[in-house]
Amino acid sequence: xxxxxxxxxxxxxxxxxxxxxxxxxxxxxxxxxxxxxxxxxxxxxxxxxxxxxxxxxxxxxxxxxxxxxxxxxxxxxxxxxx
Numbered sequence: 001x002x003x004x005x006x007x008x009x010x011x012x013x014x015x016x017x018x019x020x021x022x023x024x025x026x027x028x029x030x031x032x033x034x035x036x037x038x039x040x041x042x043x044x045x046x047x048x049x050x051x052x053x054x055x056x057x058x059x060x061x062x063x064x065x066x067x068x069x070x071x072x073x074x075x076x077x078x079x080x081x082x
Contacts, residue, residue: 005064008068012068012072016075016079018037018038018041018046019036019037019045033045
């Protein structure tokens with residue numbers, strides 16, 4: 001895996017880590033979003049990652065997306081267990 005291919009899952013990992021709440025959720029409906037590192041770093045909540053539709057014929061993009069998704073999933077499982 002080259003540097004460019006590794007940067008995508010690392011960005012996803014960064015988003016996961018910075019999106020994890022560092023406080024408990026408020027019971028106040030006006031302030032329902034818990035504080036996360038993203039609030040401190042970006043002055044807003046975690047960005048939502050949207051995936052563009054991939055062309056079914058483009059096997060390279062599909063394979064790369066699955067690989068990136070797999071790496072992010074592996075990280076998240078380890079992060080939540082440890």
